[in-house]
Every structure is written in structure tokens, then in C-alpha cells.
Amino acid sequence: MIDKLEMFIALAKAEHFGRAAEECGVTQPTLSAAIKQLEEQLGVMLVWRGSRFRGLTPEGARVLEWARRIVGDTRTMREEMRAVKQGLSGKLRLAVIPTALSMVSDLTTPLSSRHPNLRFTVLSRTSADILHLIENLEIDAGITYLDNEPLGRLTTVPLYSEQYYLVARAGTHLCEQPFVTWSEVAKLPLCLLTPDMQNRRIVNEHLAQNGAEVEPRLESNSVITLTSHVLTDNWATILPLKSAEFFMRSGELSAVPIKQPEAKHLVGLVAPHREPYTPVLEALLNAARKLSYDPPN
Structure with a gap:
């Protein structure tokens, strides 16, 4: 049953029988047969079928919620039993917004150091992607x-609370000031992250709130x-x-805070709300709690 639920989760994510089979390491007929057997066991149709994948039925969408929960709990049980026998080991999968990548090593x-048998995978992703990956059990x-x-x-x-700075080459006139305004920043030739970020x-x-727009x-x-x-360049x-x-460690860049108004946004660790946590995830959450640079008041 667990294997079939994992295949069903893969199909819901890939929305394509061939790609889902490839992800699961099985042939497409094997995956199709597993989904059909799951439907027979549950007594409902899970997938609208045609010449290609046409989506989940309403019953399929509900079963997907249960599948994620059951598969997640099963993985937690397996990891806990492995930790009892071998200590904390395995792979920890993290997805991180680009502006927080420089602090991941702090975690x-x-x-x-405490758990040398742990292995890490760190991906750079948008905030929306991170939530989607957690939901689909693709990251921890x-x-x-x-x-x-x-x-x-x-x-x-x-x-920590994210505070925003203008970053330019060392010696740039604006970076020699105690702070700059959002309106001043808007007049500069800027390099910015893409709009999906x-x-x-x-x-x-913040630029719009100060009557400024940038291209x-x-x-x-x-x-x-x-x-x-x-x-x-002079950007x-x-x-x-x-x-x-x-990026300022080389001494080639300078940074100055952007104020009027000063903007702060809270960044933190997010994980599935599922108890008990896997031993690896429990260790990560404890490390994050100790690390918190700027706890809320």
C-alpha cells in the first residue's frame, strides 16, 4: 500500500504517467497498474483518464491529502527506528530563498559536527516553490x-529580521552616507532579483510606497x-x-541601510507540522531555535 501511495503522490506532482514512473524508478505500465490497484482497494476512481493525464477526481484530491500524511508518517517511523540502531543519519533536504543562502552554513x-553521518542537500528556490516542495514531501x-x-x-x-541595504562598489558616493532613502535608490541603475522572488x-x-518605480x-x-x-560596472x-x-568580505563592495522608512521582514525555518518529527528534522528544529539571531519581541 505504501509503495502505491508513493506512486500516486508522484503522479499528482508530475501530472504525467511517464514522468511519474521515471521518478519512481518503475515502468509506466507498473505505475499505471499500481494506481488501478489502489483505486480497486479504495473503491473509488482517483484519476480522470483519457489519452493523457487529465487530473485528479474529487476523491483523488482527498486521497492525496491522506497519502501525503501516511507516507510522511511512515518515513518518520523508519527514520526513528534507524536512529535507534545507528544514531542520527540520513539525508536532510533543505530549500532556501536566495537571500538566505549565505546563512545556511550556520545551521x-x-x-x-554533532552528527557526522548526516548528509545535506540545499536548493535555492522561491518562497512559493518551498511551500510546494514541503507539501509534496520533496524536502524536509x-x-x-x-x-x-x-x-x-x-x-x-x-x-532573523531581513533589513535592506543598498550595495554598490566601494567608494560610491551614496554608500558614504549614514543611510539612503528608497526614493534615492530608485534613481540608480539597479540589478534586482526576478519578479517571481x-x-x-x-x-x-517599498519603492511604490515611496512613489517610486524602477525598471x-x-x-x-x-x-x-x-x-x-x-x-x-557602475550598477x-x-x-x-x-x-x-x-559579499562585502572582499572589501570591493560597500553597503548602506535604506531608510525612510526602514523595512524589516522576518525570515525563518519552516517544516511540516507533523508530530512526532523525524529525528533528523527534530535536530534541525532544535538547531534553528538555538540559532535565532533576532527573536520576536
């Missing part, structure tokens, strides 16, 4: 914004791409303080 390094946890978009039923651990939506919102000279979903262009970007600090 993974202490965990790796994410690092994203906690106060801008609805998160649903998740466990959250605040980590929540950071970009936040920046656009960036360059857009990218990579913070490294933004900063590399700032280093090579500037807007980054949270933690990202800015990482």
Missing part, C-alpha cells in the same frame, strides 16, 4: 519569509549574478544585510 555546520524543511504570504499549517522557527515583490512594494537594468534569480555585475543592487555582509 548545517553545527549539525554536521525550508528557509523563507514568515510574515508576507500565508504559510498554511507549518511549524515555524524565526531566525518574494524579495523582489517586497522591494517593489532594473538586469534581473536574475541569483544573488551571485547581481553582485558580480555590481562589481564590474547597484538591494540586498538584505546578511547577504550584503557575505
